[in-house]
Amino acid sequence: MKNEDRTFIALDLGTSNILAFVAKQGIVYNEPSIMAYDMITNNLTALGQEAYDMMGKVHSNIKMVVPIRDGVITDLDAAKDLLKHIFAKLQMLNDWKNSIILLACPSEVTELEREALKQVAYDMGAEIVVIEEEVKMAALGAGLNIDIPKGNVVIDIGGGTTDIAIISAGDVVISKSVKVAGNAFDEEIKKYIRSEYNVTIGSKTAENLKKELGSLAKYKGEKTMSVFGRDIVSGLPKEAVISSEEVRNVLVNAFSKITDLVIEIMENTPPELAGDIISHGFTICGGGSLIRGVKEYFNGIFSVPCSISPNPLTGVVEGAKNFQRVINNRIESGYYGKNAKDAKKGSQSNYI
Incomplete structure (x- = not known):
């Protein structure tokens, strides 16, 4: 055929x-x-x-x-x-x-x-x-020319996993995956609110908090958001008021596992490709790239230029x-x- x-x-x-x-x-x-x-x-x-x-x-x-x-x-x-x-x-x-x-x-x-x-x-x-x-x-979808012999670092932060790879000459040179991504961020937010406010919230509420308040760096117009859940002591409905700073601290802590994986990959990268990475930096893809300040976060840690995929989802x-x-x-x-x-x-x- x-x-x-x-x-x-x-x-x-x-x-x-x-x-x-x-x-x-x-x-x-x-x-x-x-x-x-x-x-x-x-x-x-x-x-x-x-x-x-x-x-x-x-x-x-x-x-x-x-x-x-x-x-x-x-x-x-x-x-x-x-x-x-x-x-x-x-x-x-x-x-x-x-x-x-x-x-x-x-x-x-x-x-x-x-x-x-x-x-x-x-x-x-x-x-x-x-x-x-x-x-x-995701690298192809971000518009990277992966066919040439040049090192490209791609960080794909999805819902269940974060995939990190170095791609050159048309294929993956080295890649790793960690089960820390969108869903894990939501779970960490749920755990924080339970421990700090004695309130149990649902996954959808945690996801909304991440989308509305989530950031990895301070930004203008930071605000608070009311969430409703169940008091773990009385079992009755209860309101908690969460700030942008609180959600940011949770996310920065969760992102540390992703940065650890980036470091692990970089340590195993051939020297010539490492030179390319210093010049061309990282490309960040997936829904996690929509979190405020993610580009600045990786740039601040690794001191390399970072860009967000034009169509991350x-x-x-x-x-x-x-x-x-x-x-x-x-x-x-x-x-x-x-x-x-x-x-x-x-x-x-x-x-x-």
């Missing part, structure tokens, strides 16, 4: 959001990666934004399921269900048949986890499945779109196997 007869689909299977890109159509889906099941009938009642809006507000017969945590499929059946419903909702399920699927995954996904990711796509009818590191796709699928040309060339050269049967065996040559 010719490449032009296959549908190219790129998926960013994020912990917080799932994005789907289809060639000639663009981004067709961008919603939270959460589902709501009726426990009595075992039917899916809501997914995406509709399910997200239900979080923390449902009875015991409704089960909230997040099939992808920290960039890894934790519930294979739910993941299949999610993708099928997404494309059925978009009336595009037939596009999966004989398609080329590019799946973006965190740097340290294991071989078994890669196989689980591929199996989801194959079970839905894909012919060829390519797995690429999210951070590499959609950069991975934008990069995957740009990578389609490379995949087509490799298909023509026989890189992924001679036919679909070879691909479905899950041989080493069927992913990068």
